[in-house]
Amino acid sequence: MTTIAVKQFCKYYNIPSSFIESLSSVELIEIIEIKNSKHVRINDIQQIEKMMRLHYDLNVNFEALDVINHLTSQIHSLQQELIELKNKIDFYQ
Amino acid sequence: MEYVDYYKLLGINKSASEKEIKKAYRKLARKYHPDVNLNNKEAEKKFKQINEANEVLSNPENRKKYDAYGENWQHAEEFKKAKEQQKQQNYSYKGGQQTHNPFNEEDFSDFFSAMFGDGFQQKNTRRGGFKGRDYNAQLQLNLTDILASKKHTLTVNNKNIRLTIPAGIENRQVIKIKNQGEKVANGGINGDLYIEFNIVNNTPFRRDKNNLYVTVDLDVYKAILGGDLIITTIDNKKLKLQIKPETQTDTQVKLKGKGMPIYKKEGQFGDLFVKFKIKTPTNLTSKEKELFTQLSKLR
Structure with missing residues (x-):
């Protein structure tokens, strides 16, 4: 598992570490303790970036981020299903 | 190039306060933001439009000029010159500050470029190090183009x-495609390029x-008596199929491994299903008709 220290991440993105902690508190990401230091998974970076844009650009609070995350995942799986169905229609046309 | 009514875009009137502009922008941005x-x-197009409107109306100076020239945007040349001068003056003030413009110049309308110039920089300074925007592209290929992995050159x-x-x-x-989206300076992460495939x-x-x-x-004769049938596969190879005697119409045979290559599983292929449609002869001669009559009497 590849991780990055929260401290390093926050310095790079110029955001407070409380942002990451808040994301963790609504279970949008998981904070991992490695040798007394807090880390996040590299795989979660894309998700964190998205949450940063929504929070800082659009003033979306953390509870709403959780709702948005849930709904966008649903949209994503529905879009995938739609692609499969469209291809199925092409097959019968 | 058409005049763009930024007030109409944000759904506000010309006397709207800064607070009202911000509120209207935020409301629309939440609705059309690419992340949602x-x-x-x-939605992406609409998001760009409302951003442009916000860029102009949330900046008191830009708003003043926009209101002054409005539909007479063609006469905004003087303003462009003034803007250039101001940009030079601001340079030393901005020195060293990490700024990131999340939009390319092509994200703004022609109207915007004519009025405010190409060197326009967004007022909002987002946190440094943000990821650049992702780009989307479409690529059309024929089904026969994807029978083998191939190198392609795309222009994006x-x-x-x-x-x-x-x-x-x-x-x-x-x-x-990682890192092929918007390039970001000052240590930010480049955006990604998403390619949607349209397989014809x-x-x-x-x-x-x-x-x-x-x-x-x-x-009909081969269907009744059996025999060999040559079929062509998708990769243009000829295959000899043995047709069993008394084959019925709509009979389907499976040719294992003669289908499409399986995505990212080298050497593995799907199957080819061949369905037979029995073709009855037309324009029968009197002799043929006679023979078929004799045959029908035997059943």
Whole structure:
């Protein structure tokens, strides 16, 4: 598992570490303790970036981020299903 | 090039306060933000428009000029000059500050460029190090183009990108090319490029994921007596099929491993299903009619 220290991440993105902690508190990401230091998974970076844009650009609070995350995942799986169905229609046309 | 009514875009009147502009922008931005509108090009376009409106109206100086010239935007040349001067003056003040403009110049309308110039920089300074925007592109290929992994060169935003397209990619499948989106300065992370594939099927084969389906004509004599039938596979190879005597119409045979290559599984293929349609002869001679009559009497 590849991780990055929260401290390093926050310095790079110029955001407070409380942002990451808040994301963790609504279970949008998981904070991992490695040798007394807090880390996040590299795989979660894309998700964190998205949450940063929504929070800082659009003033979306953390509870709403959780709702948005849930709904966008649903949209994503529905879009995938739609692609499969469209291809199925092409097959019968 | 048309005049763009930024007030109308944000749904506010000309006397709107800064607070009202911000409120209207935020409300629309939440609705059309690309992060909450997955793969929605209409929303992306709308998001760019409202951003442009916000760029102009939330800056008191830009708003003043916009209000002054408005529909007479063609006479905004003097303003452009003033803006250039101001940009030079601001340079030393801005020195060292990390700024990131999340929009390219092409994201702004022609009207905007004519009025405010190409060197316009967004007022809002977002946190440094943000990721650049992702780009979306579409690539059309024929079904026969994806029978083997091939190298292709794409031109996206005047930049040539070489990529290998894996064999067996699905129609409407989207692949991500890392770092080929918007380039970001000051240590930020470049955006990604998303390519949606449009696979055009100009073959007699119908595709369902990795399997191919084809219907072939079978003459009545071969269907009754059996025999060999040559069929052509999607990769233009000839295959000899043994037709069993008394084959019925709509009989389907499976040719294992003669379908589409399986995506990212080298050397693995789907199957080819061949369905027979028995073709009865037409324009029978009197002799043939006589023989068929005799045959019918035997049953």
